[in-house]
Amino acid sequence: MAEQQGLGYSDTPRLPDSPYGVHDGARPQPRIVTPGATPGAPPSDAVVLFDGSGLEAWTRVGGGPPGWRLVDGAMEVVPKTGNIETRAHFGDMQLHLEWAAPAEVRGEGQGRGNSGVFLMGLYEIQVLDGYENPTYADGITGAIYGQYPPRVNACRPPGEWQVYDIAWEAPRFDGETLVAPAFVTVLLNGVLLHHRQPLQGPTKHRQLAAYTPHAATGPLQLQDHRDPVRFRNIWCRPLTDADQA
């Protein structure tokens, strides 16, 4: 029989990019993920990287325990203690992360509430107090630093919690050859900043970026730019394709 009680068809044309037909009853069911109980809470298959209780998932870049401090369920940059990174390494992933620039406004431009989210330890999505704080466009909050400004400035005032939701596709290399660049989609406070934007290469300061082959996975790194920026509720989901049941 071609169709059974809404469970699919076996006599439909084959999809152009798939071994399955249109409405194919034999196509695997999507894996079940239980969403977080509240918006922003980690879903059932998330890797929780920071929930406020400790820094066990993190190390100082270069080795040793992180020098950052725990305060009010958040972690806070302790200036000059260095960048921190996850012990675990990731490739393609969905990332959720919340951050707050210091409520007390100090400095200006790149010197105000600066930190950063380095995907794979190499590619920076800028964290900055970009609220009524002009700086160069490819260095403002949500910029792919040194490459692409965000489409809009969706910053909340300093001291308020802000939310990044990021979808990351790692670059692909075949030996020394770049097969596909990294792509990133970024939302800040629910507002789209980048939509599957290809990156030019790992983040540089005052230089053009260029790819050199690297591992398929890398750590998530957070930047100590000498401002006491806070982070909380950090989780990610390594990405899988459909038809994986």
Ligand code: MG
């Ligand atoms: Mg930065």
